[in-house]
Amino acid sequence: MNWNQLVTQLFGSYHGMRAAGDFLKGDVMFDGRPLTVVGTTNHAPIGVALALAQARVILDTIAQHPGRAILLLIDTQGQQLRRRDETLGINRAMAHLGMCIDLARRRGHPVIGLVYDQALSGGFITSGLIADGCYALPDAEIRVMRIPAMARVTKLSEEVLTALSQSNPVFAPGVGNYVAMGGVRALWEGDLAAALRDALAHTPVEDTRAQDGAERGGRKLAASVVQRVLAAA
C-alpha cells in the first residue's frame, strides 16, 4: 500500500501529511487528538541525512508536545550502503535516532511502529523495532539482508538461501514469521483506524518480544535463556 492511501485510511482525506523526497512527516488529528507521524517511503535507504531528519521530528515532539503519541511509518531498503555515510558515522546517526525514540518512550509518549511496505535491518532496528510495539500490514516484508549479499557473507549458496527463505521462518521475509517470533505484535487487517486505536490503547511499554516469541512458538529459546541467566548461580 502506498503511504498516501495508508494515511487516508487512517486519518481521512485531509490528513495534511507531506512527502519531501523519501521523507514523510505530519501532524495529524486522530480521534480528536494530535499525533506526530514520521517515516519514509519509496523503499528509502536510510543514510545520515534521513536518520537526522526523522530524529529532528522526534526531538521537536518531545520538546513542544509532551506526551503526544508518535506513529512511525516504515518503508526502507535498510541503511544507506555508501562509504560517505560510513565515514560520517552512520551507526552513530542511527543510534541517535533510536535514542531519540527511546527517550520519547521514557517520557511517556506512546510510540507505535507500522511496517506498511518493506523493512530491512539497519533502517528497522532504530525505528519500528525500538517503538513500544511494532505492527505490520499483511503484505509487508521484513528482511535482514538481500540474498546475494547474504550469500557472500554466510558462504551459503544463493540457491540454498532462496530455498530457506521459502520455508524456514527464520529466513522467510513474510511478516507472519515476525509475528510468530514476537518482533511484530500483530498485523493490521481490515479497519486500519480501529487497529491504530487499539494499538495506542493496548501496547505495553515494556519489551515483551521474547515472551511473545515463546508463547507463539516462533522463537522458543530467547525468553528461557534470559530466565536462565537471571537464575544462574
Added chain:
Amino acid sequence: MISFAECSARERLALLLDARSFHEWIPPSERLTSPHLVQLGVPSAFDDGVAIGRAKLDGHEVFVAAQEGAFMGGGVGEVHGAKLVGMLQRALRDRPAAVLLLAESGGVRLHEANAGLIAVSEVMRAVLDVRAAGIPVVVLIGGANGCFGGMGIVARCADFIVMSDVGRLAMSGPEVIEASHGVEEYDSRDRALVWRTSGGKHRWLTGDCDALVEDDVQAFRAAAMAAIQRSCPVTLEGLEAEHALLETRLHLLPLETDGADAATWLWRELGIDQPERVPELDVGAVRTLRTA
C-alpha cells in the same frame, strides 16, 4: 604488552578483569547451543559465541560480556543475544558498578537472520534500560572482526566507548558495500582505506569513541577502570547537542570529494593540522590531535 586483538574472548576476560574474578553464567559446560545452526548443518559452539558473567574490575563489581570473533564473526543469534539481554536485565536487578561489553561482532548472525535481528533490537533496548538506571555501560572495541551492523549501533547507545587503533566501528562492512555498489565505491581489500573509514583513529578524531588506546590488554583495562567511574544519562539537552554535532558534521563532507579521501577531508574540516599524516602517527600523537 599483550595484543587485545589477538586474544580470544575468554583470554581478554582473564587479563582485563581482576585476577581470577570472572564468574561465568551458563558456561560452555552447560552446552547451550544455537538451535538454528544445527538445522543448517553449520558447527555450533557451546557458548554460542559469547561469555557472560560477573567479575571485579579494580575491586568494583562489574557484569561483563565478551563476544568471540572466531565463532561466526561474533554474529548475534537468538541464544547469543538472549545471553546478552539476560546479563543486562540482571544488571538492572542487581545493580553492579558498571557493565562492560567486549564487543567483537559483524552484527546480526545472518544464519539466524530474523531471530538475530530481533535479538539485536532486544540488546539495544536492554542497554538503554541499564544506562537509564544510571549504571554505566562501557564498550571495548579492539577485536580483529571489529564492531559492525546492529552491534555498531548498540555500541553508540552505551555511556562510553574505548577503542584501539586496530579496532573498527561502523555500520556496514566494506565487503557488503562493495557487493552493492562496486569496488569503486569501497575497495574492501584496501586496508588503509578501510581503517581511515572505520578504524580507531578516525573514530577518535570524530569523537565517535571516547578513549583511544594501544592494542594492549592493560591499556584497555586502564581505560575501562576510568570509564566505569561515571554514568552519562540520556537527556533531551544531550540529544539536542548530539543532533547539532551530527548536522554540522554532515555539512562538512560534500557529496563528492573529487577523488580526495573522504576521511582525510573530514579531519581537515574538523580542524586537524596536516590530516594526511594521521595514518602514520602513533596512538599517543593522534590522541593529542582531537579538536573538540
